Amino acid sequence: MITDRLGKYAVLLFVVMFFAYLFGPLIIMSITAFNSADFPRVSPWDCFSVEWFDVLVNDDKLMDGLRNSLIIGIGVVALSVPIGLAGALMLMQISPRVRPWYYTIVVSPILIPGVVLGISTLIFWDRLGAMFNANYESIFYDGIFLTIVGQTTFISAYSMLVFISRLQRFDPALEEAALDLGASHVQTFRKILLPFLKPAIGSAAVLAFLASFENYNTTVFTITSESTLTTVLASKVRYGINPSISALAVTIVVLTLFAAAIMEIKKRRTDAFEKAISKAVIEGTDALSKLGRKSNRLIDPAFAMIIVIFLAGLGTAYYSGTVGVDECKTSVKEAKKLETQRRVDERRKKQMFEGAQPGTQQAAPNTTAPSTGKAKGTEGYQGIFAPTNLESQVKGDSGAANDAATDDAPAKGTEGYQGIFAPTNLESQVKGEESSN
Amino acid sequence: MSADVRLENVWIKFGSFVAAREIELTIKGGEFFSFLGPSGCGKTTILRAVSGFLKPSEGNILIGGKDMAGIGPNRRPTALIFQNLALFPLMTVWENITFALEVKGVNATERRKKADELLELIALPGQGEKMVGELSGGQRQRVAIARALAAEPEVLLLDEPLSALDLKLRQHMRTELRSIQRRVGITFIYITHDQGEALTMSDNVAVMRDGVIEQVGDGTTIYDAPGSPFVASFVGENNLFRGTVESVDNGMATVTTTVGTLLAKTPVTASNPLKVGDTAYVFQRPESLRFAKPDNQINRIKATIVNEEFEGNFWQVYFEVPGSTKPVKMSMVNDGSSSERRRGEVVELVCEPELSVALAEGPLAAE
Numbered sequence A: 001m002i003t004d005r006l007g008k009y010a011v012l013l014f015v016v017m018f019f020a021y022l023f024g025p026l027i028i029m030s031i032t033a034f035n036s037a038d039f040p041r042v043s044p045w046d047c048f049s050v051e052w053f054d055v056l057v058n059d060d061k062l063m064d065g066l067r068n069s070l071i072i073g074i075g076v077v078a079l080s081v082p083i084g085l086a087g088a089l090m091l092m093q094i095s096p097r098v099r100p101w102y103y104t105i106v107v108s109p110i111l112i113p114g115v116v117l118g119i120s121t122l123i124f125w126d127r128l129g130a131m132f133n134a135n136y137e138s139i140f141y142d143g144i145f146l147t148i149v150g151q152t153t154f155i156s157a158y159s160m161l162v163f164i165s166r167l168q169r170f171d172p173a174l175e176e177a178a179l180d181l182g183a184s185h186v187q188t189f190r191k192i193l194l195p196f197l198k199p200a201i202g203s204a205a206v207l208a209f210l211a212s213f214e215n216y217n218t219t220v221f222t223i224t225s226e227s228t229l230t231t232v233l234a235s236k237v238r239y240g241i242n243p244s245i246s247a248l249a250v251t252i253v254v255l256t257l258f259a260a261a262i263m264e265i266k267k268r269r270t271d272a273f274e275k276a277i278s279k280a281v282i283e284g285t286d287a288l289s290k291l292g293r294k295s296n297r298l299i300d301p302a303f304a305m306i307i308v309i310f311l312a313g314l315g316t317a318y319y320s321g322t323v324g325v326d327e328c329k330t331s332v333k334e335a336k337k338l339e340t341q342r343r344v345d346e347r348r349k350k351q352m353f354e355g356a357q358p359g360t361q362q363a364a365p366n367t368t369a370p371s372t373g374k375a376k377g378t379e380g381y382q383g384i385f386a387p388t389n390l391e392s393q394v395k396g397d398s399g400a401a402n403d404a405a406t407d408d409a410p411a412k413g414t415e416g417y418q419g420i421f422a423p424t425n426l427e428s429q430v431k432g433e434e435s436s437n
Numbered sequence B: 001m002s003a004d005v006r007l008e009n010v011w012i013k014f015g016s017f018v019a020a021r022e023i024e025l026t027i028k029g030g031e032f033f034s035f036l037g038p039s040g041c042g043k044t045t046i047l048r049a050v051s052g053f054l055k056p057s058e059g060n061i062l063i064g065g066k067d068m069a070g071i072g073p074n075r076r077p078t079a080l081i082f083q084n085l086a087l088f089p090l091m092t093v094w095e096n097i098t099f100a101l102e103v104k105g106v107n108a109t110e111r112r113k114k115a116d117e118l119l120e121l122i123a124l125p126g127q128g129e130k131m132v133g134e135l136s137g138g139q140r141q142r143v144a145i146a147r148a149l150a151a152e153p154e155v156l157l158l159d160e161p162l163s164a165l166d167l168k169l170r171q172h173m174r175t176e177l178r179s180i181q182r183r184v185g186i187t188f189i190y191i192t193h194d195q196g197e198a199l200t201m202s203d204n205v206a207v208m209r210d211g212v213i214e215q216v217g218d219g220t221t222i223y224d225a226p227g228s229p230f231v232a233s234f235v236g237e238n239n240l241f242r243g244t245v246e247s248v249d250n251g252m253a254t255v256t257t258t259v260g261t262l263l264a265k266t267p268v269t270a271s272n273p274l275k276v277g278d279t280a281y282v283f284q285r286p287e288s289l290r291f292a293k294p295d296n297q298i299n300r301i302k303a304t305i306v307n308e309e310f311e312g313n314f315w316q317v318y319f320e321v322p323g324s325t326k327p328v329k330m331s332m333v334n335d336g337s338s339s340e341r342r343r344g345e346v347v348e349l350v351c352e353p354e355l356s357v358a359l360a361e362g363p364l365a366a367e
């Protein structure tokens, strides 16, 4: 009994940890996108703001990369969907004996490391270009073209897998029936097979686009002098990041979720439709009479609802992220200034009491320690890396004290006496000591 | 228009496996012709060869006197109704029906008109806008027929089209199919493993076993004068007694069997003639058996009643007969005489020589 319950808790714990592991980073990153702080962080929380989305949109390099990524994605879709379809149709046509061999060969690009594909694409087209004495402006050295070609080598295999799984559910008798009724092979393909494959074409296109969009390891070789979103991001991380990258991540996550939800609903509908048909065929019942026509509607309630929720969420976020941000930021700035001011005061006091009463100075922070908790500690270390840190230090060293004195005299007064017990006390001490070093 | 179909020495092989062997057959124009045989005997294979999906390994197929070699299924004057119907699930009923016209480039208004005509023919008026999934099994069946007829074939090929339906509907559709065939007047080639279907609908039946045609004939010939032990045991029920031929005279054979000496006719349709000394089977149908009367001199069999089954219009009475491993079955019309019989009672049965059939030993249908 007890072990049973223990087992249950263990499973629960595992599940929680598993999901935390999966989604934790995404959630944290998404939250940092809305913090006005200069470094992607959750705490200390400065202000809820969408300014990083603005920064994102105004980042030319990133936007250039995004544009290239989109172009490449579209190119890859345009190439790999037909190639994948042809490959899948081929698989269905050839004799069962050679089928495993064929399958192994056409799926192998998925198993080959992307780096290898990238390098080989680059070398292949370079050699080809050399053969034709092409110059470096020609297509043989065009980063976008090479990336499209390079990514297509394995993404078309993905599309093929999508088509194969759909084709396995195709009743070949339908094709024969069409032929028997006088249709040509082309007509049979257009009127019977293609309509059946329509959902798979959609899925294959989405899959191909996403695979292309997120690809890095092949792209980094084939892109040459151009850049894509992923390569820009990679170089950005190297030179230090700001929350606009989180904002990008949020955008992508939201769009992906949105698209996935739509796809899922659509898929369920087609599945239900087909299930009902095959059930009706087997049982000879009227199972479809209700479902039948409805699923052909262009927009159904579930779609509409998702779109409304999505837009409402977007609107709310934008509204709360823009209204009152400036006030909040000013007050945070104020708080920082005061912080610095207090630190300076403290240091002075410390210097004054130094030698005379060392014991009391030690005792005071110790009493506050338990109530300040963990957050403060982490905060303290995070602060070290914060870009604002250096700035505030500089300010603190220069005329910050004077500013504070003229701006907010009463506040300063309270702080002067009670600042020892403030939650941020320890941090400021750390900072203080650091700046004194 | 209807066309005759000729199969000349047709062989169909899959690798080393022979699915159809030496098929020699003429199906007259406008006839309702059935292939009857157990599942796996090659019926579908022959039909696919006629419709053009399979190339015979040997021999010729002629439709309306024209050799079909090298002509694809879309250019043959045949239409096939598939075992699973193969209606197009993403199209409405009327789009399904007029698919053959659509691929010919007939415009939508004309197609719609034709669809309405055909819906009338199959007794589904006003159902054109439905999706095929919304129809019941019997309705779908009829849509498949209409779709095939819309192609205006000279030969309609049907591959066990009723096997998915329940018994009642199946019986109804038999009559329906036959009447549609009479109205349109084209050749129907029908495949079935159900002898009831074959016998009720067809002008002529070919009984098949393992890729070979055992016998071709009309229903009564197949039933009353089976040409081989396989046909006798596959079509209808039969009590079977094994023995040795004593004499053959004037179409009648005397066979000494394990249950006694029996006199039986030797059908002219028999593929192997009987000779004195041969091993032979004597077949007696349950409905041909009667309780012996004192004046019955020959074909008397001593039997013990072991069981009775009541079927409303019929009684099935089972007997234990010395010398027969299986119980002997007799069908009697329910004439109210059941109270006269008692289980365990020893009686004598008789089957007229004209209703008994003697055939040379050969393969039998699986039970």
Ligand SMILES: Nc1ncnc2c1ncn2[C@@H]1O[C@H](COP(=O)(O)OP(=O)(O)O)[C@@H](O)[C@H]1O
Pocket (backbone or CB within 6 Å): B014, B017, B019, B037, B038, B039, B040, B041, B042, B043, B044, B045, B046
């Ligand atoms: N494409 C094929 N390849 C190999 N064997 C086949 C093929 N089609 C049918 N057969 C075999 O031929 C025999 C006859 O099949 P079929 O004509 O479908 O029988 P049925 O009389 O039940 O319609 C079966 O044993 C089947 O396994």
Ligand SMILES: [Mg+2]
Pocket (backbone or CB within 6 Å): B043, B044, B083, B159, B160
């Ligand atoms: Mg079959």
